[in-house]
Amino acid sequence: MDELQRIWKRHAYLMRISTAFMYGIIVSIAMNFFWTPGHIYSSGITGLAQLLATLCKGTALPISAALWLFVLNVPLFFLAWKQIGHRFTIFTFLAVIFSSIMIKVIQPLTLTHDPIICAIFGGAVNGFGTGLALKNGISTGGLDIMGLTVKKHTGKSIGTINMAFNAFIVVAAGFMFGWPYAFYSALGLVVNARVMDMVYTRQKKMQVMIVTARPNSVIESIQTRLRRGVTIVHGVEGAYKHDAQTILFTIISQYEQSELERAMHEADQHAFVSIAENVHIMGHFYEPEP
Incomplete structure (x- = not known):
């Protein structure tokens, strides 16, 4: 029985690692094929990384969205290690590092600049990847860590904080690219959430x-x-x-x-x-x- 448990645990770990790798590829496709060409911002920490990368463009220190994504998650890794668990933190770290690497490695392919298409398909692709990761017990970092920490200590969710954070990202899209792009980014967030809910069924x-x-x-x-x-x-x-x-x-x-x-x-x-x-x-x- 102990041997079977060890085999099953090893299989579960390999499954999670492969899922983290797949998530990295999927989010890089959403970012490089749809969001960046369409000037669409994602939700959460990924959206903030895009915003900071846009602000840094043309400055003396042009930091990419891929690097910002990793840097912004570093303090959250320490929070997860202390408050949630070591195994959780390791798999979250893998998901984030794979994402950062793949966004940098996979070359952007401009399929279209149409912001509506980019919002819908970027949101759908990322929603599928995030739902797949969550379904296999992997966090994608960012606000997930904050949410689990708050829930652990208070029993409450951070839905209001999530909405406020994403509202800030949408408004930033309006300031950066024009107000129609704020609505396009909001559309992308809705599609992302709907597809993620379809794939991730643990919470239902x-x-x-x-x-x-x-x-x-x-x-x-x-x-x-x-x-x-x-x-x-x-x-x-x-x-x-x-x-x-x-x-x-x-x-x-x-x-x-x-x-x-x-x-x-x-x-x-x-x-x-x-x-x-x-x-x-x-x-x-x-x-x-x-």
């Missing part, structure tokens, strides 16, 4: 109701595969055959839906399963450590 909660004649097998399978609590309602009767049934309730993330299907196939293929999406919960809900 789903309520599962299971009607089964084999409750013990189902509970064991769910708790083995998913580490989720289950509420049991005994003494339920089916209206068609009047046979004895049990209702089980649990909450999972959308990311775990495929594991739930495997658990049900393994425990009771004849069970009736109903899933309600986008539920809001209060109380404890287990989240894997970052």
Whole structure:
């Protein structure tokens, strides 16, 4: 068993490293193929790096967006190391360093200068990369680190800070390139957020109701595969055959839906399963450590 755990852990680490590398390539495509040619700014620290690179252009010290991206994240690495965890910080560092290198290495390819196309496709490409990274347990740095730190100590999110920061980036785009570009950048932020939500499904909660004649097998399978609590309602009767049934309730993330299907196939293929999406919960809900 210990050997299997070591193999699985090694596989998980390799998966995260390869995902960090893929994220670096994806964000460089968004930056060099769409955002830069279209004068579109991204969200968060990446957008701030673009803004500082624009301000430095033509000065005695023209620092690129790639270098700014790394420099701005350095103090956040120390914060993550102290407040969140060493493993989390290492994978975040890899994601940021791969991003900085790839933005510098992959040569810009101007497909179009149309700001609407650049905003939509740049946002979609980056949203896919960010969602993929988050789905595989990797932070892309920047405001993610601040958000997790604040949540750890206060239990609250920094949604307002995120919105204010991104509003500042949008206004900066207006000052730099003209006010239409502020709206184009805002469009890119919306597309980025929507695509990221489509790819990253861990934060979406789903309520599962299971009607089964084999409750013990189902509970064991769910708790083995998913580490989720289950509420049991005994003494339920089916209206068609009047046979004895049990209702089980649990909450999972959308990311775990495929594991739930495997658990049900393994425990009771004849069970009736109903899933309600986008539920809001209060109380404890287990989240894997970052």
